[in-house]
Amino acid sequence: MNTPNETAITIRMHEADNVVIVANAGGLKAGTLLDEGTRLLDDVPLGHKVALCDIAAESTVVRYGEVIGYALEPIARGRWINESMVRMPDARLLSELSTEVRPAPELPPLQGYSFEGYRNADGTVGTKNVLALSTSVQCVAGVTDHVVRRIKQELLPRYPNVDDVVALNHSYGCGVAINAPAAIVPIRTLQNIARNPNFGGEVMVIGLGCEKLLPTRLIPEEQVLRLAENAAEATEIRPSPILSLQDEAFNGFGEMVDGILQLAEYHLEKLNRRTRETCPASELVVGMQCGGSDAFSGVTANPALGFAADLIVRAGGTVMFSEVTEVRDAIHLLTSRAKSPEVAQALIDQMDWYDNYLSLGQVDRSANTTPGNKKGGLSNIVEKALGSIIKSGTSAIVDVVEPGERVRKRGLNFAATPASDFICGTLQLAAGMNLQVFTTGRGTPYGLSMAPVIKVSTNKTLSRRWHDLIDLDAGRIATGEATIEDVGWELFHLILEVASGRQLVAADRLGLHNDLVLFNPAPVT
Known part of the structure; x- marks a missing residue:
């Protein structure tokens, strides 16, 4: 903690707020006088809230101009407010939400920005050139991991235009209720991940041979069509993209591996012919996500992401924000931003579906908030959600993408996913994301091998301590060294550099x- 004589730096998000958060790197000591005259009664850690007035028991605690909770006890002016002192509000009734829309006027187009990407036959553009080994069942994961190591060591050096080879391993495929209605979520997720722009349509599938999820279901439709066309025209003999380990042609593990390596080499040759070319920024499909959030997430990094999101939309590109439980308590601020009443209703429907899903598990949305979130100053999921949605910017929400689906429209999309970092990332890959931006206040080494992940810190303390893990420091906003617009533009330019392969993100470098x-909401048998 700092001395009481240090100049206090605090942040108030809205004139209606009766709390501020402390922005001094070491927190503030009891006795510190704030600019507006409040004297601290407690030591207050970085990012935590201070009462600006006396708050009676059961009175509202307000941040972002919204009620984030009710005081469980009288809170005196100058006291440190932590999560144990605040009762979370009840969830807003979805049935009372209006579908009347008032989307903001469209911002002027942003022209002249481009990146160097890989164009695909289906019209999408990749930011990486990756060979993906899709799998139809978890049983083969050990084999695919072995083969990926062999490919990287023995084959990849001969194909300099191919960035990487990855195994799309997962825990699905057998021992599951494959025909249950909710099984469509994991199945279409795997189908659409195989179509991710960064894989160039050259996906191969490794199966076992007895699994419930038939490998043929994972082949992208355009790849099946090419196989049929080639067979009919006999212009090229393409090998089947599917290889099953139980195939009787294989005599032992060595032959299985040799078969996969041979198939991989065919696809590597195809991918190696791809080269980067100039593509307009409208071909960006950027996923926005946060993890290890703190009280600064909604102050610095997420607003900067929101500004950059608006720039991408103005350039004709596609942005998706996600994480249902981190949207649920701010849904009333989003429905009016929908492009149409139908989109507004689709937003509400996704919230309702997830409420029911959580209810079946005998939990509610309060299960989202982690011990780290609370240590970082977030009292509950309501406060977290209000800071989370800011990364969506101000553009109209043009569509709602259900879990495992692909984006259909350019512009700002809500891609419904759980808030789990890993599940959200997986579903955004399935939606067609070619690059992700990820904000963190507590810190996480999270990364994806399939798409670059730009890591943005919410506070300077983290960016200094994790200097080689963070790609961009948005904490400068809290200290007044940069504006939201400054960091938003900086992030936009960084996205173009990373998408062009000119700059490696920390996760890829390390x-x-x-x-x-x-995400498998269906029963496991």
Whole structure:
């Protein structure tokens, strides 16, 4: 903690707020006088709230101009407010939400921005050139991991235009209720991940041979069509993209591996012909996500992401924000931003579906907030959600993408996902994301091998301590060294540099990549 004589730096988000958060790196000591005359009665850690007035028991605690809770006890002016002192409000009734829309006027187009990407036959553009080994069942994961190591060591050096080879391992495919209605979520997720722009349409599928999820279901439709066309015209003999380990042609593990390597080499040759070319910024499909959030997430990094999101939309590109439980308590601020009443209703429907899903598990949205979130100053999921949605910017929400679906429209999309970092990332990959921006206040080494992940810190303390893990420091906004617009533009330019392959994100430079995690709301047998 700092001395009481240090100049206090505090942040008030809205004139109606009766709290501020402390922005001094070491927090503030009891006795410190704030600019507006409040004297601290307690030591207050970085990011935590201070009462600006006396708050009676059961009276509202207000931040972002919204009620984030009710005082469980009388709170004197100058006291440190932590999560144990605040009762979370009841969830807003979805049935009372209006679908009347008042989207903001469209911002002027942003022209002249481009990046160097890989154009695909289906019209999408990749930011990486990656060979993906899709899998139809978790049983083969050990084999695919072995093969990926062999490919990287023995084959990849011969194909300099190919960035990487990855195994799309997962825990699905067998021992599951494959025909249950909710099984469509993990199945279409795997189908659409195989179509991610960064894989160039050259996906191969490794199966076992007896699994419930048939490998043929994972082949992108355009790849199946090419196989049929080639067979009919006999212009090129393409091998089947599917290889099953139980195939009787294989005699032992060595032959299985040799078969996969041979198939991989065919696809590597195809991918190696791809080269980067200039593409307009309208071909960006950027996922926005946050993890390890703190009280600064909604003050610095997420507003900067929101500004950059508006720039991408103005350039004709696509942005998706996600994480249902981190949207649920701010949904009333989003429905009016929908492009149409139908989109507003789709937003409400996704909130309702997830409420029911959580109810079946005998929990509610309060299960979202982590111990780290609270240590970082967030009292509950309501406060977290109000800071989370800011990364959506101000543009109209043009569509709602259900879990596992692909984006259909350019512009700002809500891609419904759980808030789990790994599941959200997996579903955004399935939606067609070619680059992700990820904000964190507490810190996380999260990364994806399939798409670059730009890591943005919410506070300077984290960016200094994790200097080689963070790509962009938005904490400068809190200290007045930069504006939201400054960092938003900086992020936009960084996105273009990373998408062009001219700059490596920390996660790629260090090889820090998380596994895919499917969202499977269906029964497991």
